[in-house]
Amino acid sequence: MNFTELIETNGKIVNKKKGDHIFVQGSSNTSIYFIKSGLLKAYYITEEGKEFVKSFLLTNDVIGSLSSAYKGESCSFSLVCLEDSNLVEIPFSVIYSHCKTDHLIANSMIELLLNFSMKKEKREFEFLCMSAEDRYRKLEMDSPRILESVTQNDLARYLGVTPVGLSRIKKRVRL
Amino acid sequence: MNFTELIETNGKIVNKKKGDHIFVQGSSNTSIYFIKSGLLKAYYITEEGKEFVKSFLLTNDVIGSLSSAYKGESCSFSLVCLEDSNLVEIPFSVIYSHCKTDHLIANSMIELLLNFSMKKEKREFEFLCMSAEDRYRKLEMDSPRILESVTQNDLARYLGVTPVGLSRIKKRVRL
């Protein structure tokens, strides 16, 4: 069996409306989600009640709470639909246990984790080495889909600035 | 064969002196390194010539350039010893090809990548949601070994501020 077949066979199609949550920070959710269509936002709420956007998810992206699914803790972030979305949900344990006995599955999992790791390293680089303005310019170049589909508020909280700060950056970039 | 045996059998022991580089940004290096002892620094140099510290590596940590070893590009960062260090070097391709046929190896690799992913997510969270001062306080709590072994310059560039900025943060925290 290959990875795609495993997902097709054991996955459950989930259709969600704009505004619906897939899971919320603090609760438990041990599934992995494959985005078939739509747009989602993964976000943290800090103790002081401030929101920060971890990532936006588009078609073909994969998401799940590792701290809940793998470590057995609670989700460290929430996942909500910004547009009507179509996902395939599969328990992490199903994938994980197939890895134990099935090479193909294990190797697809390794592939997936390598790509995920590189994506996270890229974001680490952007926060460490680039200014908020540079991050905005880069997003403009690399991800116009996100730029045009997301409110300024969400975009700001993804870039690590406030909405007021982003408004100023945009003005500066316009000139 | 298990993962540890694979590393013992195919790995090469490498002893490096303080100041020695394991690999440098822009070159090719397709190995993975297991830190047996010592202290290392992984760092980026930007186009403008500024340094930023991606991570510090201690005993039992694992490091390698995914962009070089996995994607076949050049290393996006350099790796240098801050203290005399003892590493085991193994070609990524050796591990990767064993994954194709060996469950145990594949599953150890998955384990390793899951832990790496969670570590990167944690650092992403810290940059996204925490101030430089909070990051300093957290490092003080979580990683005293790093705090006491590393110069203010390197520490600052790890936290995402300048050495002058870190000096001010320390002063503020002292009060």
Add this chain to the structure above:
DNA sequence: GAAAATCATTAACCAAGGTTAAAATCTATG
């Protein structure tokens, strides 16, 4: 152990972005 180099602190000035609040737009929906 003295000279050179590196590292840490301080100061003065500047730039980026946070905070709060108000105004201006835009979007839903009754």
Add this chain to the structure above:
DNA sequence: CATAGATTTTAACCTTGGTTAATGATTTTC
């Protein structure tokens, strides 16, 4: 269409941290 709610921009003021440069404090190295 009109009102309520959300979104974006602007302004004023403040905090954090960058930059440059000078001064001490520590290490290296000869």
